[in-house]
Every structure is written in structure tokens, then in C-alpha cells.
Amino acid sequence: MKATALRVRARMLLHQDLPAPEERRAIRQAAGLSQGELAEAIGVTRQAISNWESGVRTPNGPHLERYVTAIRALRRAA
Template sequence: MQSTVADKIRSRKRVRRSIPAPAERRQIREDAKLTQAEVADAVGVTPQAVALWESGRRTPRGQLFDRYAEALTAMRESA
């Protein structure tokens, strides 16, 4: 996956999009009628990673944060 200019700037400046609180992340996914496995496949992680993010026990970092934030946005739009 190639980085865009915006991605490069974000990584250098540590500018990150925000993501909702863990409980809201889960609700967004459920409203979109997707499983943790489906979200994991789209983001490129394991279903266990998505479960940890939704429980608040872990937070995605770097490119995974960006991909997860994009996935959450897409799920909101589709719900």
C-alpha cells in the first residue's frame, strides 16, 4: 500500500485522526452489521486485535490507526 502525501505529513507531524471511544467503536461496527472478522480483514489485522480495540485494552497505532479510522468512517456512512 503506497503512502499518500497526507499520510507522510501525518506520520512526521504525529497528526492523527481521532477515533471514538471503545464502546462506540463496537456500536458502529454492529450498526453496519459487520463482524469483528470482517473489519479485521478490511484493516489487515486479526479479529483479536479488533476485539482488543473495541474493549479499550489496546489502541491501534501508526498505519493501523489510520486504516481503522477509515474503516470506522466507512462503517458510519454505510449504517
């Protein structure tokens, strides 16, 4: 499989692991983190987290990977 196809497949899998916006917020809150704290941890703005949790926007590119990784870690910690 070509490198481009592998990247597309990896992104598809990440999107499958991304919970619904309401669940994203609940996971973060259960972990006791503010939007600003999560944003700082993954290198985005607080507004980006707000948009992702409200469903206004969906993370993409490297932000998607970091966000899904953070959500997975928070879910395990809760």
C-alpha cells in the same frame, strides 16, 4: 513544517477521529460486520479488533489510519 512534524500532526488528528471503544463496537455492529470481517478488511487479526473495541489497546501506526478510515466509512453507511 518538517515531515516528522507533519506525521505527528496527522496521527494526532486520527486519534481525535477515533471514537470511544464502546462506540467503535456499536458502529461495527450497526454495519452488520463481525470482528473477523472488519479485521480481514483492514488487515489485522480479529483479536486486534476485540482489543480496540474493549479499550485494552489502541491502534497505532498504519493500523490506526486503516481503522479510522473503516470506522468513518461504516459510520457513513449506517
